[in-house]
Amino acid sequence: MAEPQTSELNLDDLEVSSGLTGRKHLLSLMVENRPGVLARIALLFSRRGFNIDTLAVGPTEDPDISRITLTVDGAVHPIDQVTKQLHKLVNVIKIRDMEPEATVSREMALFKVSASIENRAEIMEFSQIFRAQIVDVSRRTMTIEVTGTDDKIDAFERMVRPHGLVEMARTGEVAIARSRPES
């Protein structure tokens, strides 16, 4: 039997949440490590008209499970719908929409920059400020490895671009939830 309750409810008070959050979302997917899983995810995104901004795939502590970290723009796509569609894939075990404050995220990027005698010192100075590593040097170029949040990498890119950015490669962010301080 249903519990007794008041029947008051004003239909006008019912509201819906708008689907768009207006911010970037970092989704961490634990998926079965088998052939075709990435293809299913990629197809789902293209079929539903969702854009993936970055994507990083790699193993986890469990050899049967891979982690896919992807970023999606919540200003353009309803994240709720994206995660619900992803959940329908049988090979997707778990999805976390990572809360920015409770997440450690990092991305790695390699920048090949034109480096003449005149600007070489300046580039090295930036690199130091950004705690970046110079991993390759030639007569005309330097290759710099930067690790950090995507904001930091964007900032580094803005600094080196005026010097002549020859090539850039970025991994896409990977993320892990922060542990609570007491644990």
Added chain:
Amino acid sequence: MRAADALCEALKAEGVEHVFGIPGGASLPLYDALYDADFEHVQVRHEQGGGHAAEGYAKASGRVGVAFATSGPGATNLVTAIADAVMDSVPTVFITGQVRTELIGTDGFQEADVTGITMPVVKHSFLVTDPAQIPEYVHHAFHIASSGRPGPVLIDIPQDLSRAEIEYEPITGKPKLPGYQPTTEGNIKQIRIAAKAMANARRPVIYAGGGVINAGASEELRELARSDDFPVTCTLMGLGAFPAPDEQWLGMLGMHGTRAANYAMDEADLIIAVGARFDDRITGKLSEFAPRAKFIHIDVDPAEISKNVAAHIPIVGSAHDVLPKLTGEYRALQADPARLADWWQQIRDWQEKYPLSYEDSEDSEIKPQFMVEELYRATGGDAIITSDVGQHQMWAAQYYHFPEPRRWINSGGLGTMGFGLPAAIGAKVAMPDQQVVCLAGDGSLIMVCQEMATAAAHDLDVKVMLMNNGHFGMVRQWQELFWDERYKSVEMGPSPDWVKLAEAFGWTAAACDDKHALPEAMRSVLETPGPALLDVRVSQTENCYPMIPAGAAARDMVG
């Protein structure tokens, strides 16, 4: 045991009694195993027909339909049926042969990447890489196909693996699929809020879809509707979930739905959507759909909720589990039924003012609507009706009143012409004691007419009532109404002679072009033993009304 034999054992353990298919090179080991299997293989004449037959089997019976095909073209011929099954959530398992493992990726003879091709249209798929996986995959496939929101699952088996020897141990217990745990029960707090919203609604409508039939929840839907005087409308896929005709029945809604149903949605203050997905054929112009309504949305697939229309009260769960709880909660509130009196007054006004109607001929011409009404009379509303896609399908939905679920089998989501005949074959195999009639369109039937040979070969008692208007009628209607009558490629001409064609396949066949002779002609065909066709020559240029033009709002219905 040979893996192919283990496959048959696993199918048998799943309760399979019939499979549909065509053999081929890559599926030779499977067919060798079928030679000794305890279930029947219904040989069809084209893999698409086998796929639709499996769908018809599933839709008529609620059991999982199974179809086999060989690699390459055999498998690609199945794709339409797989896409159809995903759109209409039909529990089906498709098993394809694949070229030998060493040939995969080499463009070998009859090689097609069928797992890749079908990835966007399956609920899930398995490409076998180890023959020992085969029995487990079969059980997983049946579990996935039939639970949660049902759908098609594909198992692709390379030829060398199906003939490999494996250790076979029957598998029992629930399949372990960590990424697949459908929610069915429904959150009780949400259900209570929904009940309160219903108790406070003054203009509520229950909008039920195919999910109610899939969940086997037609009784539960009736209980909910009867817990007060709730008006009910169903989608094309939901017809039969609520009995027609009935005092509380508004008719189908959507593009060719009744005015009463569409206007009620337009004016409603609360819409209770159950197992329906707010398809564009229902909503019309989305921004003007049910502008005054709040939405309760009950669906077993969480991704359907707020996909097209944002739900105020989302409830994830199966209609079968959720509806009884909702009915109980609603009854406990003891809402005053009198609050709905004005609403019913309004609905009755619409029903009186805008009944479904057509102008019948004054001579002997057979109007297509008349043909459907006559079929309803001739079968007593008691047959399983399958249909193709187009005008005849919409007229069937309007004028044949489905009293029970699983009596109306058609292709709603994908809109696959040629669905009707093979689906009727599948339905008849599943339900041999029920009368099965395919209400076919002439444009559709020609696409799958080879399956008449299947019905003849297996002596399946299916009847085809061919609504022959000599046109791709729905396309013709759109060219007339929206493309300035610039008719292009919509006329079919006099070919084929359907009676001769049906007879060539071993069917009994007759034609009728006289309204007064139609009842007798129908009765005669329905009473003929074995497969039989009646070629009914109907008006060529009749349009299907009423209609919401594509992209228009419900209140802008025409005709």
